[in-house]
């Protein structure tokens with residue numbers, strides 16, 4: 001399937017209207033503040049982001065999470081509904097069935113949605129294990145059903161965007177490397193005509209950034225550049241590294257997928273307007289195992305609380321980048337002659353890997369992405385196999401911790417409170433009655449309450465970034 005060129009623009013009035021709507025949504029998002037009880041009003045960055053990352057006070061987390069949606073997505077909602085329609089009109093003018101098909105056009109793949117959902121099903125086992133482990137650790141702080149969905153507000157993020165104000169931290173060092181990955185891509189295709197100076201598809205640029213950022217974090221590399229005094233030894237260091245990598249990558253996959261699955265369904269007309277928010281939370285529960293912490297009202301439309309949705313960006317590029325990141329890593333490690341488990345590969349100083357990488361990146365978007373992928377990895381199909389292979393030792397470790405898939409489970413109505421205290425499982429079931437209490441405006445009290453504040457810091461959970469940005 002070839003990428004179609006866009007030729008037709010909306011008529012003058014609709015075009016102006018769409019630009020104005022996009023500008024209004026962007027302004028609402030970028031100027032929003034949340035005023036907490038008895039405190040001054042706060043902006044997303046850094047105040048609200050800090051609270052979401054560091055507070056263990058459940059009511060405060062809910063207040064920020066809910067306040068953000070009241071001040072952002074609720075205000076955006078009337079514009080967003082018009083935006084959805086105008087985008088569909090624009091798509092139809094260009095012979096697409098709807099705006100979702102127009103966006104997927106970039107990937108030049110028949111059955112793209114089914115292919116992405118297929119990839120998700122393949123990584124679901126490791127996602128569910130990490131989800132179960134995160135829930136187990138969060139239960140040290142909050143009263144959460146040991147086999148239920150997670151309240152989305154306790155995961156360390158409000159859906160921030162990171163503005164780079166660099167500090168001497170591992171996180172910022174990783175981001176700096178990620179950005180250098182982009183720079184390397186820019187340099188490699190700089191010789192091409194302007195129209196081809198881009199990633200092979202939406203996911204490639206981000207995949208290279210993430211790959212370079214992740215390479216920097218391996219204990220092998222940190223030791224080589226003198227940031228880790230001793231060479232890596234013992235299985236524990238390997239598992240810690242894999243857990244950190246999983247919290248940065250595996251955990252993001254369903255969130256990225258859901259935000260586009262939702263938009264694609266809405267644009268195809270498969271969802272009634274008064275069910276938009278309900279459909280979103282159904283997808284979030286089914287794919288990510290999270291639920292809203294407080295009941296939603298008919299004023300709410302939660303997806304535009306996220307920067308990318310409010311600002312007209314697709315999210316599938318972040319889903320594909322994570323799959324591609326591990327595929328490209330495996331291809332380059334093979335070129336470098338790496339032996340041993342994939343997660344111990346360090347490409348630092350490998351000329352062979354550099355040559356393969358450069359030959360793929362230098363093509364920019366001048367060739368269909370499967371050709372570029374073939375150069376980098378030997379295969380022209382997206383595959384989850386390298387990702388699963390990379391995390392296989394972590395998967396085994398989590399199973400050894402007693403986390404085993406216990407099959408689907410009915411989590412019970414929302415007001416029934418936690419069950420099976422102490423008995424950890426994997427997965428979260430799909431009890432729509434419980435979710436319905438939250439999205440059908442029932443006002444049922446939350447089953448989650450704060451436990452006694454504990455001083456234990458579980459830094460690793462702060463890395464559970466729902467949306468890894470930049």
Ligand SMILES: [Zn+2]
Pocket residue numbers: 178182205206209469470
């Ligand atoms: Zn990036």
